Amino acid sequence: MFESAELGHQIDRDTYREEEAKLRQALLAAQFELKQRGDFPVIIVLAGMPAAGKGEVANLLLEWLDPRHITTLAFDAPSDEEADRPPFWRFWRALPAKGSLGVLFGAWYADPLWHWDHDSEAAVSRRVERIVRLEKMLTDDGALVLKFWLHLSRDRLKKRLKALQDDALTAWRVSKEDKQFLKDYDAHAAHAETLLTRTSLADSPWRIVEGWDANYRALSVGRQLLDAIEHHLARDSVKQRRVEAGPLLPSVDGVRLLDTLQLDSDLGKVEYRERLERLQGRLNGLTREPGFAKLAVVAVFEGMDAAGKGGAIRRITAALDARRYRVVPIAAPTDEERAQPYLWRFWRHVPRRGHLTVFDRSWYGRVLVERIEGFASQAEWMRAYGEINDFEAQLDDAGVIVVKYWLAISGEEQLTRFQSREATEYKRFKITEEDWRNRDKWDDYVTAASDMVERTSTAMAPWHLIGANNKYHARVRVLEILCDAIETRLKRKEK
Amino acid sequence: MFESAELGHQIDRDTYREEEAKLRQALLAAQFELKQRGDFPVIIVLAGMPAAGKGEVANLLLEWLDPRHITTLAFDAPSDEEADRPPFWRFWRALPAKGSLGVLFGAWYADPLWHWDHDSEAAVSRRVERIVRLEKMLTDDGALVLKFWLHLSRDRLKKRLKALQDDALTAWRVSKEDKQFLKDYDAHAAHAETLLTRTSLADSPWRIVEGWDANYRALSVGRQLLDAIEHHLARDSVKQRRVEAGPLLPSVDGVRLLDTLQLDSDLGKVEYRERLERLQGRLNGLTREPGFAKLAVVAVFEGMDAAGKGGAIRRITAALDARRYRVVPIAAPTDEERAQPYLWRFWRHVPRRGHLTVFDRSWYGRVLVERIEGFASQAEWMRAYGEINDFEAQLDDAGVIVVKYWLAISGEEQLTRFQSREATEYKRFKITEEDWRNRDKWDDYVTAASDMVERTSTAMAPWHLIGANNKYHARVRVLEILCDAIETRLKRKEK
Numbered sequence: 001m002f003e004s005a006e007l008g009h010q011i012d013r014d015t016y017r018e019e020e021a022k023l024r025q026a027l028l029a030a031q032f033e034l035k036q037r038g039d040f041p042v043i044i045v046l047a048g049m050p051a052a053g054k055g056e057v058a059n060l061l062l063e064w065l066d067p068r069h070i071t072t073l074a075f076d077a078p079s080d081e082e083a084d085r086p087p088f089w090r091f092w093r094a095l096p097a098k099g100s101l102g103v104l105f106g107a108w109y110a111d112p113l114w115h116w117d118h119d120s121e122a123a124v125s126r127r128v129e130r131i132v133r134l135e136k137m138l139t140d141d142g143a144l145v146l147k148f149w150l151h152l153s154r155d156r157l158k159k160r161l162k163a164l165q166d167d168a169l170t171a172w173r174v175s176k177e178d179k180q181f182l183k184d185y186d187a188h189a190a191h192a193e194t195l196l197t198r199t200s201l202a203d204s205p206w207r208i209v210e211g212w213d214a215n216y217r218a219l220s221v222g223r224q225l226l227d228a229i230e231h232h233l234a235r236d237s238v239k240q241r242r243v244e245a246g247p248l249l250p251s252v253d254g255v256r257l258l259d260t261l262q263l264d265s266d267l268g269k270v271e272y273r274e275r276l277e278r279l280q281g282r283l284n285g286l287t288r289e290p291g292f293a294k295l296a297v298v299a300v301f302e303g304m305d306a307a308g309k310g311g312a313i314r315r316i317t318a319a320l321d322a323r324r325y326r327v328v329p330i331a332a333p334t335d336e337e338r339a340q341p342y343l344w345r346f347w348r349h350v351p352r353r354g355h356l357t358v359f360d361r362s363w364y365g366r367v368l369v370e371r372i373e374g375f376a377s378q379a380e381w382m383r384a385y386g387e388i389n390d391f392e393a394q395l396d397d398a399g400v401i402v403v404k405y406w407l408a409i410s411g412e413e414q415l416t417r418f419q420s421r422e423a424t425e426y427k428r429f430k431i432t433e434e435d436w437r438n439r440d441k442w443d444d445y446v447t448a449a450s451d452m453v454e455r456t457s458t459a460m461a462p463w464h465l466i467g468a469n470n471k472y473h474a475r476v477r478v479l480e481i482l483c484d485a486i487e488t489r490l491k492r493k494e495k
Numbered sequence: 496m497f498e499s500a501e502l503g504h505q506i507d508r509d510t511y512r513e514e515e516a517k518l519r520q521a522l523l524a525a526q527f528e529l530k531q532r533g534d535f536p537v538i539i540v541l542a543g544m545p546a547a548g549k550g551e552v553a554n555l556l557l558e559w560l561d562p563r564h565i566t567t568l569a570f571d572a573p574s575d576e577e578a579d580r581p582p583f584w585r586f587w588r589a590l591p592a593k594g595s596l597g598v599l600f601g602a603w604y605a606d607p608l609w610h611w612d613h614d615s616e617a618a619v620s621r622r623v624e625r626i627v628r629l630e631k632m633l634t635d636d637g638a639l640v641l642k643f644w645l646h647l648s649r650d651r652l653k654k655r656l657k658a659l660q661d662d663a664l665t666a667w668r669v670s671k672e673d674k675q676f677l678k679d680y681d682a683h684a685a686h687a688e689t690l691l692t693r694t695s696l697a698d699s700p701w702r703i704v705e706g707w708d709a710n711y712r713a714l715s716v717g718r719q720l721l722d723a724i725e726h727h728l729a730r731d732s733v734k735q736r737r738v739e740a741g742p743l744l745p746s747v748d749g750v751r752l753l754d755t756l757q758l759d760s761d762l763g764k765v766e767y768r769e770r771l772e773r774l775q776g777r778l779n780g781l782t783r784e785p786g787f788a789k790l791a792v793v794a795v796f797e798g799m800d801a802a803g804k805g806g807a808i809r810r811i812t813a814a815l816d817a818r819r820y821r822v823v824p825i826a827a828p829t830d831e832e833r834a835q836p837y838l839w840r841f842w843r844h845v846p847r848r849g850h851l852t853v854f855d856r857s858w859y860g861r862v863l864v865e866r867i868e869g870f871a872s873q874a875e876w877m878r879a880y881g882e883i884n885d886f887e888a889q890l891d892d893a894g895v896i897v898v899k900y901w902l903a904i905s906g907e908e909q910l911t912r913f914q915s916r917e918a919t920e921y922k923r924f925k926i927t928e929e930d931w932r933n934r935d936k937w938d939d940y941v942t943a944a945s946d947m948v949e950r951t952s953t954a955m956a957p958w959h960l961i962g963a964n965n966k967y968h969a970r971v972r973v974l975e976i977l978c979d980a981i982e983t984r985l986k987r988k989e990k
Contacts, residue, residue: 068823072818
């Protein structure tokens, strides 16, 4: 894999000067068009051997391009805010917005590249899988992902380190780790080759560049970047190039999961009050267990309009310390959110350890309202199932308990609630024209929700379908399920 | 000050039930209107004696209101991302957006209230001044700031702590600090009284509420909140109620600061190259000094269009490690930024220690383009001078070096540059209709910039006015000034 990058490529100064001038001009023009279009980001991953020129290449790109629309980010030890969340949270917050470029040093490869020696084979596989999924999501979303590997052969690395060390001005750049790396060169190179092979994807292949000669290195990266951007810009439209997936199969017998639920319950007010109080006490106690400080909770509420999501959420939050939780209502995305991949606006609300976030509607909007209203293309919502499962798996891995509720009511019950809302002064704001329009699409929602449950109810984050015609019953069940989920996890941790 | 809050106020259960029902309904309606209007945030500060019911009050508010548009935040020990920035950075990032409510526990008072014993009188004064400025900025900007002090007399605090401790279910709530607090009650109460007096402002007074009886406490806070929101909503418009300030005095002799600058220089290319390289080396070295890890740099570029800001910025960044700096171009605010006070979008880019942020245009837009185009009212841009000085003082206090450049060119030089941009293929995107329109307002810009320099050139963050008809000269001066500023600060630290 690295053979061609050990040949000792070189470019002389005059050629370089001439080529660089043309390249800069073309890159600036391409960057300008990228900014104007604003429909995809360019994500540049810079990885490679020590002292192979990653920093120099980044500096050069920032010199060539308009530095206002390009950001660079290195990933040193995570900050405590980062360490308290799933490992990829820091990458999500570092993604460049559509229309701009981001240079990420090492990015999601830094860790698996150089800190692999304690990893089991299964752990490596999981890391690779996670990376592949992230990049696939990005490129499916239209991002241009360019991954450069700056290479140095063992001999050249040795020479480079020696040269740096011999010069008083540059000796500081050679660290203990670099020297150790040189000793273990062969093992590192073999590991890197494996990792690069496994993460070279059709839409985000690795690009190997020899890092020895500064001119060669600069022109190689620069030209590949230019070609890639121009090529990406030449596509008619990011949307169009997506492969359209086939539709979901209609159920053969016409029976859908959501049609089979028991919606009613005869739980009365007196028993409800008693059970509610007991459950709230239990929930409060659980969040005060010492073990909870290492966990977090994400609770997701979905369901038809007027299914009682707000009321159920208030029964949860009433049991919690206000300093520990946040309720995130999902409405139309802000423009900063629209400039990012779909899941970005949910990633930003992932709670720190010891905290709870309740989503009033959620990322499932992608496969519900966005699917039904056509806000997302079929390809977009079809791939969302997999992206969502991956997102939730990352939360689960990091100790975030994911609890998902579908509150199910009948059409008649909804009608009654709508009418009662319209009749009550201070509830009137809860009912809009849109609610009535959504009601006309009841059947589409049942189909979409059934598909959703089918495809995203996983062992670590199952859907809880709750009959909610009786509000008391729904609220009690919501609390019971949440308590059980936390308790189970606390016990698992203890072992 | 606390006399009335030591009377033992109580409200019986029946009265409470009746009042609560009415209050909730009215609060919900007010919250709904607040959300609809979306032109100001409600910032609720909850402070007070230990065990006086702050958490309970917050929980109640979240139960009464629509929890989707209210957030709560406690300020424990700062995260490392926060500790690396000026102390108020964490409060800026916690501000609720316009149209929503934020409950801040302790907020900017937590620290000065309970950790005051090591502070000198001067330090206390500085803290008070900073708080007063922040709240003034918020209320001037239209925010409704409500500060509640939940009070307990010494005896009642003692009783409450004992009751909590005697119950196995609540004993955990009494900490060692609470017991110590009780011992030092009188000193703490006296200090709190002083602080509350000094920070009770016309637009953000403290509201003292006795914290003994839960019913009394709840209704007191709830009603005051309702009254305040309704009163604030009843104002015709947030904009209108601002006092209009008088205009800046025209200079009597017609001589403006910016008219007096020496714009030209005869620095030639050869000398430029040599000096540039030396300065870039010097800058690079300075940012690698061990002491720099405790500092940060904010560099601000202002000047007429085509004054050479971009070129000067590139000469700085070319000398830096790409991992250390960010260039932030200031264009139209995003909608998340528009929902916050003016300076919020600059606070969010304040660099961590050891990092540099270069602003290509900046917060000074408020007193330049926004003043001239009328995007900000006169009252808004008039108060911006003071707000900006305070912002920069906070940066300076936290070890952030603020370097501000005004690149000055003549009208003829600008014309030449505009024409050359239009003639050069890859520079054509740098010139727009708007640039030509701004050029017609040249004189207004000179006046505004002269006022700006007059009012915001401070000892810790002076303006550097640089004649920039000769680009070489401007770039060299920019680097020299930056190097000098860092060097001076590094030396100061050493002492």
